[in-house]
Amino acid sequence: MTSPINDLKNLPTVDGKFITIERFLLDTQPQYARGDLTAILYDMALAGKIISSQTRRAGLLDVLGLAGKINVQGESQQKLDLIADDIIVRLMDHTGRLAAMVTEERKEFVRIPEKYRKGSYILVYDPLDGSSNIDTNVSIGTIFGIYRVLDDDTPGILEDCLQPGRSLVAAGYILYGTSTILVYSAGQGVHSFTLEPSLGEFLLSQENMRFSDEPDFYSFNHAAGKTWDKGMRQYAKWLRDEHDPRLSYRYIGSMVADFHRNLTHGGVFCYPGSPEKPNGKIRLLYEAAPLAFLAEHAGGYGSNGEKNLLEIVPSDIHQRTPVFIGNRYLVEKAEEFLAKYKE
Numbered sequence: 001m002t003s004p005i006n007d008l009k010n011l012p013t014v015d016g017k018f019i020t021i022e023r024f025l026l027d028t029q030p031q032y033a034r035g036d037l038t039a040i041l042y043d044m045a046l047a048g049k050i051i052s053s054q055t056r057r058a059g060l061l062d063v064l065g066l067a068g069k070i071n072v073q074g075e076s077q078q079k080l081d082l083i084a085d086d087i088i089v090r091l092m093d094h095t096g097r098l099a100a101m102v103t104e105e106r107k108e109f110v111r112i113p114e115k116y117r118k119g120s121y122i123l124v125y126d127p128l129d130g131s132s133n134i135d136t137n138v139s140i141g142t143i144f145g146i147y148r149v150l151d152d153d154t155p156g157i158l159e160d161c162l163q164p165g166r167s168l169v170a171a172g173y174i175l176y177g178t179s180t181i182l183v184y185s186a187g188q189g190v191h192s193f194t195l196e197p198s199l200g201e202f203l204l205s206q207e208n209m210r211f212s213d214e215p216d217f218y219s220f221n222h223a224a225g226k227t228w229d230k231g232m233r234q235y236a237k238w239l240r241d242e243h244d245p246r247l248s249y250r251y252i253g254s255m256v257a258d259f260h261r262n263l264t265h266g267g268v269f270c271y272p273g274s275p276e277k278p279n280g281k282i283r284l285l286y287e288a289a290p291l292a293f294l295a296e297h298a299g300g301y302g303s304n305g306e307k308n309l310l311e312i313v314p315s316d317i318h319q320r321t322p323v324f325i326g327n328r329y330l331v332e333k334a335e336e337f338l339a340k341y342k343e
């Protein structure tokens with residue numbers, strides 16, 4: 001029979017210690033940030049738990065649906081983007097910590113209702129990234145970034161939402177995979193927490209994540225190869241045929257999951273532009289910039305193929321950008337190829 005002590009061995013620990021996300025945030029955030037920012041991060045962890053339980057339930061309902069007992073397949077899954085979006089807004093809009101939010105699912109930025117106090121932070125997020133993977137039970141995630149307002153006297157205006165990634169004070173993601181994990185950085189290292197489902201707690205599982213010096217993977221949608229320009233085609237060829245023969249290919253189609261795998265094992269994720277769609281598909285504000293911030297704090301680099309993604313000032317909240325992100329030298333190699341074949 002398994003003793004309770006043996007069961008404890010299954011819990012994530014760091015140096016043999018159990019550290020909850022709450023404890024970690026309280027202990028590691030600098031004094032000045034131990035208020036609203038810490039609370040927003042903690043609220044995002046809570047959002048992650050709720051979204052995790054909803055996405056896992058959708059999978060269960062899907063199985064029951066296939067058994068003919070209940071058929072919510074399709075419709076409920078489509079709605080998960082909106083459910084996740086709604087969960088975050090309802091958790092965040094009344095706390096007095098935010099001045100505005102930007103989400104993939106709403107055309108305009110979200111204003112804090114008049115009846116609530118406005119705070120000093122802006123939350124940008126993609127409630128479910130990779131949602132086309134939901135119906136096949138493949139990993140999806142939530143990506144988020146947190147900015148400070150530009151002016152405390154007039155907070156919550158569009159300009160507050162159009163800040164470059166360089167101004168992020170924190171960013172992270174929650175990945176709903178074989179386990180649910182939360183990865184974040186507030187500028188001092190990148191840390192990951194694993195949700196222990198029976199406790200409902202995120203426990204620290206890795207402190208100070210860094211891209212491996214010996215990357216294992218490259219990731220992009222090869223089928224889009226026919227639309228690429230010469231620089232990208234040559235770069236893909238270099239990765240496949242000419243660079244390290246150890247380098248293997250993986251593409252999930254959920255950028256957050258592809259990013260996480262590459263962060264864990266080293267690698268590069270690309271979603272390039274093409275002559276028809278020069279800005280590609282990925283959104284700058286709530287997909288590319290938060291991941292570029294995390295990449296930089298883990299020793300990596302995010303680029304639009306020409307320059308650092310963190311330097312781009314958005315002119316539209318839903319602006320798209322080409323993305324090359326991962327180990328610095330692999331991303332810089334992409335920039336080199338693109339520059340070389342640029343007309």
Ligand code: AHG
Pocket residue numbers: 104126128129130131132221253254255256271281
């Ligand atoms: P979202 O589900 O938030 O719309 O984002 C999906 C994005 C990204 O996660 C992924 O890398 C990319 O779409 C996949 O696109 P392709 O199917 O064109 O490869």
Ligand code: MN
Pocket residue numbers: 126128129130287
């Ligand atoms: Mn997305």
Ligand code: MN
Pocket residue numbers: 081104126127128129130131
């Ligand atoms: Mn999405």
